[in-house]
Amino acid sequence: MTSATGGSQPKYWLIAVNLGEAINGGRYVAGSRLPGENDIMREHGVARATARQALAQLVNWGLAEARKGSGIYVREFRPxxxxxxxxxxxxxxxxxxxxxxxxxxxxxxxxxxxxxxxxxxxxxxxxxxxxxxxxxxxxxxxxxxxxxxxxxxxxxxxxxxxxxxxxxxxxxxxxxxxxxxxxxxxxxxxxxxxxxxxxxxxxxxxxxxxxxxxxxxxxxxxxxxxxxxxxxxxxxxxxxxxxxxxxxxxxx
Amino acid sequence: MTSATGGSQPKYWLIAVNLGEAINGGRYVAGSRLPGENDIMREHGVARATARQALAQLVNWGLAEARKGSGIYVREFRPxxxxxxxxxxxxxxxxxxxxxxxxxxxxxxxxxxxxxxxxxxxxxxxxxxxxxxxxxxxxxxxxxxxxxxxxxxxxxxxxxxxxxxxxxxxxxxxxxxxxxxxxxxxxxxxxxxxxxxxxxxxxxxxxxxxxxxxxxxxxxxxxxxxxxxxxxxxxxxxxxxxxxxxxxxxxx
DNA sequence: AAGTGGTCTAGACCACTGC
DNA sequence: CAGTGGTCTAGACCACTTA
Structure with a gap:
């Protein structure tokens, strides 16, 4: 995963896009738990701040929500x-x-x-x-x-x-x-x-x-x-x- | 500015709210330049990442936009x-x-x-x-x-x-x-x-x-x-x- | 008690802008 | 070339959730 599409995009972005596609592709059901900071650090070999930045993207895209002390979860849309x-x-x-x-x-x-x-x-x-x-x-x-x-x-x-x-x-x-x-x-x-x-x-x-x-x-x-x-x-x-x-x- | 409203809110949030109110209050015209990371570090005595986090809030609120190598500027809305x-x-x-x-x-x-x-x-x-x-x-x-x-x-x-x-x-x-x-x-x-x-x-x-x-x-x-x-x-x-x-x- | 996300520091290198 | 924002690392302490 260290070199993926073009190579010019930052790590946190690639991680976030991967997770975002997984969510939109239905591989994570609404309400289910996503990989946390520690998981991402381990799986991608990045520092804590980088893992956080990736998860922050998912939150800013409205795809995930963070629950203190618990984890990061897929958001639902029930308008x-x-x-x-x-x-x-x-x-x-x-x-x-x-x-x-x-x-x-x-x-x-x-x-x-x-x-x-x-x-x-x-x-x-x-x-x-x-x-x-x-x-x-x-x-x-x-x-x-x-x-x-x-x-x-x-x-x-x-x-x-x-x-x-x-x-x-x-x-x-x-x-x-x-x-x-x-x-x-x-x-x-x-x-x-x-x-x-x-x-x-x-x-x-x-x-x-x-x-x-x-x-x-x-x-x-x-x-x-x-x-x-x-x-x-x-x-x-x-x-x-x-x-x-x-x-x-x-x-x- | 180190202790402002209630005291329980994080530094980056208080800095961002202050700047946001300054923008909405008209103290920064649309298109004008905001204090940069170095200015905020100096004025508020915080680390670089904290100053960045404050400016990131303004960007996420849609109030400011960052221009690489140049600075942070107040956004306009012309729909x-x-x-x-x-x-x-x-x-x-x-x-x-x-x-x-x-x-x-x-x-x-x-x-x-x-x-x-x-x-x-x-x-x-x-x-x-x-x-x-x-x-x-x-x-x-x-x-x-x-x-x-x-x-x-x-x-x-x-x-x-x-x-x-x-x-x-x-x-x-x-x-x-x-x-x-x-x-x-x-x-x-x-x-x-x-x-x-x-x-x-x-x-x-x-x-x-x-x-x-x-x-x-x-x-x-x-x-x-x-x-x-x-x-x-x-x-x-x-x-x-x-x-x-x-x-x-x-x-x- | 262990694990989680939230905040914060102190560094580093890079690409880009503007003079 | 000096200053800017963008990315990244390696730590630290905290409050909170869960079991």
Missing amino acids: IVRDGIERLGPSTWPAGASVWAAETEGREMAVDQLEVAQADAPGHIRALLGLADGGRAVLRSRRYVLDGKPVLLSRSWLPTAIAAGSPITQPDPGAGGIYARLAELGHAPVRFREDLRSRMPQPTEIERLALAPGTPVVEICRIAFDAGGTPVEANEMTADASAYVFRYEFDR | IVRDGIERLGPSTWPAGASVWAAETEGREMAVDQLEVAQADAPGHIRALLGLADGGRAVLRSRRYVLDGKPVLLSRSWLPTAIAAGSPITQPDPGAGGIYARLAELGHAPVRFREDLRSRMPQPTEIERLALAPGTPVVEICRIAFDAGGTPVEANEMTADASAYVFRYEFDR
Whole structure:
């Protein structure tokens, strides 16, 4: 194994690629234990730091996770499907299975860390909501926890001019949620835009979402418009990418 | 700086968090140079490996990139918007040369590594297209390059029963692309489903997309249905997450 | 108690960049 | 040519898991 493909690639990389191919090739089942640092040192005749570097690659690729005092294990991917469109009304089309095995049934979604406040909206939110400089907004912030694992952070901004004095400013906005309250206020959301991007998480997100190393987050920014085209809500969400598949279905 | 917040966190982590906050706080402009390994060793009184570990965190968080022989620099994020719905409307696909014309906005999108072949579809594609065991499919595979930087890999599968003998099996399917050809064959796509997930890239994807460390990929699996509800195309795409924002707009 | 991964030090040589 | 990051070695101590 000392000289393999081209010879120009570093040892730790070759070791990591070998192990990665073994995982993807199914030679290690999800959840099973991989060779540890000592095994790699012995098998490949390398120093400890080199073996660690190889394993760090597998962790960064999202293929493995380290458990202190125990070993390195193959990660699993069991996402839930978040349907961006059909959520609002069932269609006549057959509900297709996802490419990626997704299991929603029997899993409990809970809400956590709920906070409601009035605040000065940051610049990009003001621009999205069409608020004047210093325009204030209602911020509803919360965390979603699936089977004990936090999976989504949500920060929902609504113009104070619309929401002030309504149940929207209460922790529990009542049956139907804030969209039902907006409808009662004459601002029923009828059009939505969702922008998605993915990136690696920041330390605060790593902590709040309890993210394993090698896990990206997906940022979703949803804007809801009423019938007059006025933006009535901007919802910034941060999702654990290993927990979600995002689905959009549309015609034409 | 030797003892900061709680005291329980490792040195390299505190150094990385400090630098990360400095970047997010705007104290380092995008593209500017960060303190190097020697600077950190001197300023924090740590060994070389510890300084490297701190900088590796910044790279893994996607905040910085290392340039051999030069230094460590703050990364920039300049994505293009991929509109998942308006893009596939009837006004764009019969006429436009490619779906990308609407999105590139002055930047140059090229196609690369184009391959067309007939192949045995893998199991998950067979399931999505409703193909029998051993059912063959046409595979159109290509790479999109934006301003010299590869940004998207695409593997499009079509049932041989539909596509065989048509221009779809040619490298250049003609004006309007394969969707116009499918329409001529009586299988005009009228409904689409896109499933998105994000994960860290594998070595082959790192190479084909020339990905910087700390960059996730977004996998998009799009399925196109004709008016009869028959799936006529499954397109597996792999995008450089730092190059894209995915946009979906919908009513109700 | 033995084994594991996590952190850290103190060296070394290399390839590359920039002046 | 001096400085940079990339790779690698050979140690050390720690906290944690498992049996």
